[in-house]
Amino acid sequence: MPDPLVIRPARAEDDEAIDSLIRAAFGGTEYGHQGEAELVRMLGADGDVMVSLVAEQGGDVVGHVLFSRMDVEADGAPLSAAGLAPVSVAPGLQGRGIGDALIRAGLVSLRGQGVAIGFVLGHESYYPRFGYAPELAARFVSPFAGPHLMAMMLDSGAIWPQGGRADYAPAFGRLG
Template identity: 75%
Template sequence: MRPTSRWPDAPAIRAATAADADAIDAIHRAAFAGTDHGYQGEADLVRMIDADGDALVSLVAARDGVVVGHVLFSRMDVEADGSAVRAAGLAPVSVLPGLQGQGIGDALIRAGLDALRKQGVAISFVLGHADYYPRFGYSPDLASRFASPFAGPHFMAMMLDSHAAWPLGGRADYAPAFGRLG
């Protein structure tokens, strides 16, 4: 799939493969260098989620055969209004620092959300910047209805069917790898 973009050499978005693992590691290390959890945390998280079999959607953006971005959506354990629902957590998404701000992360997230819809996933959660994720449909108001260790102003959720009613309440737990991240 090829996203529409603001520039003519938009990267191709495709499913990540085992051969992409080192490039994915490098992207997350570069993108998260100097952050609170450091460059190692996101790369370790991706490997643990993959090893646990909890990855639902893992996509890369490649330009001229070089992987320049990655997004991962993992399985979540979510209960809404007393029933289990299919859910996914977005984390992490990274783009090589020199290519950030060009729409690559946006294209990866949108392609990932489309793939989740095709899998029948009902809701997605993210812990991130309140100025960035609402453009995709994520809402802190929806997430506030769910008990979670990550609850707070940066915890957001979205219904993947925009016509679906918001649950009144529930519980949202990320994949076990998130609890092992140090």
């Protein structure tokens, strides 16, 4: 029987394991390495990390998710927002629900912080299972606008804003 999966907040001593995990997870995929490890470091250095969680199994970091602060205006007023990126799972463990568990735990944490809306730029067949919708994101002007940008109200009873602007943390714009 495999060791249980533990999801916990990332700590400073996890930085090297997270960096290695991200490089392994994105280095051998169809997406290729797109600077995700560098992005995580820059978001941390800028103080824009809102939630950073690891999945640990048998003492090893096997998954990581990060949500960062966004600058969002909805219907003329600022709205507390977080962007999901990246989510990483060790290549040999992908497809086993680790990423799903990390994202769900991160969304719970964001709700606990009173964050109103979340955005993700990702695969349109994966992220809607969490509540992300391209229809909501389409109401916002963003450099990342398009079919892969999705958003969700973290309070499921909240009314969708009519429109606004959504900007990811500055580190996203600094990626090469």
